[in-house]
Amino acid sequence: MAETNKVIMLGNEAIARGAYEAGVKVSAAYPGTPSTEISEYLVQYKDSLYCEWSPNEKVATEVAVGASLAGTRAMACMKHVGFNVAADPAYSVSYMGVNGGLVIVVADDPGLYSSQNEQDTRMVARAAKLPVLEPSDSAEAKEYMKLAFALSEKFDRPFVYRTTTRLAHSQGIVELADRQEIPDKEYIKNIQKTVMMPVNAKMRHVEIERRNSELAQAADTLSINRVEMNDTKVGVITSGIPYQYVKEAMPEASVLKLGMVNPLPKKLIEEFAAQVEKLYIVEELDPVIEEQVKSWGIEAVGKEIFTVQGEYSANMLREAVLKEELSIKEPAKAPGRPPILCPGCPHRSVYHVLNKLKLHAAGDIGCYTLGAVAPLSVVDTTMCMGSSISTLHGMEKAKGKEYIKDWVAVIGDSTFLHTGVNSLMNMTYNHATGTVLILDNSTTGMTGHQDHAATGKTLQGDPTYAIDIPALCRSLGVKNVAEVNAFDIEALEKTVKEELKKDEVSVIITKSPCVLLSKAKKPLYAAHTDKCKKCGMCMKPGCPAMTKNGDGTVRIDDTMCTGCGLCESLCKFGAIELVKEGDR
């Protein structure tokens, strides 16, 4: 292996490598599954490029636009719903075009592995009139990045680069190449192109329609739009990961594999359709290719037999297209295993208190969304980043301040800085009285521990100013700002009760770092069955390290216990004891 430069890479790692090889100079992102690792892999090239975590996707996109205007290749990375946050700059930079190549990497999540909806980025990109490339394995993931930058500069268009969870989180073989040294483009002041006031934007709209139609023509001969002619009885138009399912299930079929999914290569598609007897269009999520192809009067089969939900598979094609009867055994009946808060998670302790006080919570996006399910059952709403605070505010304005006395908003530190801070500003401005809990675990937890503006460290690992969240809240006009240790359940209960009584906005910051962050030696607790009264108090917060024995007493799994001590503080009979000291 040593003499070759072939390595196995995660899709996201290959995207990062592609950006590096393409000579990217600036990258900005906000973490979001399944896009997060792109930036985490990109940072290894920090001697050649700059990369950052921005507070949200709108900021990240604007940073990339600035870098492009200054004449360097630049990109922004985000998950599909992050593209909604970035929609404002995305729709308008589409009119402006680029100077240095500009690519917005957007990761969709068919199958909803870690998302709140199943939207299709190709639809958003089409609405913004942005061209879209879509790779189908790690090798293409790397090459398409380089192509995206070259096309972006050639056609003066920002490019959307669409991936999905299955591509982002699959590994495949990639052949490494050297970094291209791309000279910076000269910055030439041109307000007709870069100041989007109506008179200019009107002209730019004409211009980008012209450029997009040029691009559509070029798409007919673009090498990544590839015909694999085989048996002409069945033809398939496909792209991305579904291409792999087609190759797996229907190796005999003729295939038109689209690497660019917007704009479509009309002539190429018409020619391909004319050569095959029956045409299928295989694309996950929305019928983006299908509806356009059918609008050209081409007969094809698509969503009549394929779903708009979830991921596809080779077996799905074998059944739907080939009409094969698969002898697949029924899955065994097994109780589900939904994701849960980790043992020792500080959110569990906070939710235990909120549950005890019988409160409702307007929730937000993060690990703490898991507080919606039993036994914690506290979170009533989860919609989008930052929405907890504004949702609570809307309830108060609809029904009055007494109505929200048994409600709080809960939001994480990273999510608060993402867009929650706007909503808090709105509360103090518009005479709200609600109580907001900021669950501060000193990281962006669910996506795998990324730094943010309040952690004191940048993506590139440099120490930096850490935003003081309590001071930020005070500066927004919040008079009642309390800080409580997340595991001090007595103090937390008292504080929540007090703040809910007030007819003013309150912010309670519950502090304790994510348990997975701590490298300290962890203490260990054990249960004494002879002292256990089988009351079940310690089981209430639903810690996965605790199990009931056959006789109703409890035991603690010593491979899972992190020594948070929540169960000990709940046991009134001294049946749970510290058996091993830790470093905290």
Next chain:
Amino acid sequence: MATKNIMIVGVGGQGTLLTSRVLGGLATLGGYDVKLSEVHGMAQRGGSVVTFVRYGEKVAEPIVEEGQADVIIAFERLEALRYAHFLKKDGALIVNDWRIDPMPVVIGAAEYPEGILKTLEKEHKVYVVNATEESKKLGNPRVFNLIVLGIAAQHMDFTREQWYEVIEKTVPPKTVEINKKAFDVGYQL
């Protein structure tokens, strides 16, 4: 060689990602085309997780589908039961004899099925090990997954030296020796 389909199933946090990295490195070392598919993000948080590994002359899709797995490596009994229908007719099911209650069981909304191993043995070739206990004997309960991998190695196409080489490259430097020891425990069972 026909494409070989391996699955690693377990509970988020049990180290399925590390195990898949070892398998991916191994297939690359063997000169095969290889694809792997993993689970990141929310699903990882204590949920049921599955990783697919496929290697052969040319691999198209990165996932293993129902009825196609040559080997399933299960880090926990209930997860073995959940995914057993992915096995081929003569596929091997390697089970760590360990129980982690899912939340519906913890809160009494569901029962943890009794006799999982017996149920599975009726239909499949099952290899059972209590790797969690075995790894505690080695002094580090976290290396249990290498013990399970050692058993899986008996059903795969690589030499012990190749396994060693990849383990050395993949695990943290300080833990190379104990991970190799753990691998041997499984390999010799």
